[in-house]
Amino acid sequence: MNYVKNAWYVASWAQDLLPEKPYGTFILNEPVVVWRNADGELAAMEDRCVHRLAPLSLGRCEGDKLRCMYHGLLFDRTGAVVEIPGQDLIPAQARVRSYPAAEKHSWVWIWMGDHEAADEVLIPGAVGLDHPDYILGHGQLDYAAEARLINDNLLDFSHLSYVHANSFGAPEAWAYERPKITMLERGVRVERWITGESAVPGEAIGQPIERFASYDFLVPGVLLMTGGNFPQGTSQSLGGGAPDMSKALAGVTFTSQAVTPMTDKTARYFFSWGPHRDHGDEALRDTLMGIAAMAFGEDKDIIEAQQRVMDATPDFRIMPTTADRGVTLFNRLVEKLARDERTRLSVAS
Ligand code: FES
Ligand SMILES: [Fe+2]
Structure with a gap:
């Protein structure tokens, strides 16, 4: 590993x-x-x-x-x-x-x-279940797959349009538009605006809106994500930059997720999700957790199936696409940190 x-x-x-x-x-x-x-x-x-x-x-x-x-x-x-x-x-x-x-x-x-x-x-700055600003549900899931495959999944949300077409109702923009990716000291930041008609499926707040979603993915495999809905045109007025989340009209949620490699081919996935207190209540939290249960089951199905094919393929190769940029940057960072650790160890011994 x-x-x-x-x-x-x-x-x-x-x-x-x-x-x-x-x-x-x-x-x-x-x-x-x-x-x-x-x-x-x-x-x-x-x-x-x-x-x-x-x-x-x-x-x-x-x-x-x-x-x-x-x-x-x-x-x-x-x-x-x-x-x-x-x-x-x-x-x-x-x-x-x-x-x-x-x-x-x-x-x-x-x-x-x-x-x-x-x-x-x-320790990554996750949002705990007792955080005063959020109403969070939580859970965990065991995977018969290598943790790295789950990290890769979380670093490339282009899969939302396909894997989660039913659960999240994610529009195709997730797959067709590339997010802004910034390197952090111990991870990457992935930010995107989802604009257009279907930016926020099922959302009706009386005015055209667009959604901003941003997450940090940090070593060893921790995702910290927030998002919110803003008046249409906000992304343009900010030049595609990040908005002040306190100005969101609706839909602010936070999710903390952690992937722990257990053995070579098993991992445990911990998650919480829920609305900001100003944007929802316990009922919305429960709705979101219902969606999460379905969505995270969809991820597990495809990732465990992917693992089985990899296991059956000697010397497999992957062919990255431009959607893999976050995956590549994060994995390079992990490789560098792991290499530095080994070098320090061999110098010390
Ligand atoms: S006392 Fe622990 S194995 Fe014997
Ligand atoms: Fe997913």
Whole structure:
């Protein structure tokens, strides 16, 4: 897998991780157990007992420690074994790897790289479920496909016109017009105006409108998107630039989405979506979540089918189109960051 290790990966929704209920998952092919002590404090470590590799996620929390429920080795939060039942000597190598963990924006994030480089400033600025300005629904979906294919999908919305013709009712403009793409330090920004008759299907607010949609797609695979409806002509008056979102007439929503590579061919996709408080209510949130459930199922169908064909194709090649620019720029950035990490590692060793 070619992914950046020095990045924060979403492991779960924060509210799903209950005190003293260890949760086992995989991130970048590594088994990881995330858990909270009785006070709710987070810890994350390798989900693989140093004794005989039983998953620690099947273990028992004892205060600030986690006991492997196979033969009873007791681990502290740093991953060190502090007790071996019936044995006084604890060997120096009796430890598992621990990972920096953080709870932010309603997600639990795990840092998969060097401890020293872990900096919470690098956690992407998602909108949490408790954000005062938005009414959000949320969910998650497991994929039998490589995370990168989901990232590629999210970086190229020309697929909206086809994959999501039914769910989003997206007009063909999504496929025929190219967005403005700007390189960011740890991602790309994709902005577009959708103008013309069918810019906002089903929307009737008494005047002709056009829609602005903008998202940042950030390492390791986090999409932060907002959009809103503006009076017709706004895009022209701004020369196609970004509007002041607080001036939107209607339709302002926010969606945060995170793609976590679990193993080579599995990924977990976390998402929230909903209206700005001034542009909708709980009923609209529920409508949007219904649309999202359908749309994200459509993505899953095509991406898993794509994965199956790729698996059946030795040495496959792709043929990029101009719609792939965001995909290419983001993947190049990931390759560069991953290469820099490997270079640093080889210099250090
Ligand atoms: S496998 Fe964990 S104590 Fe034996
Ligand atoms: Fe999609």
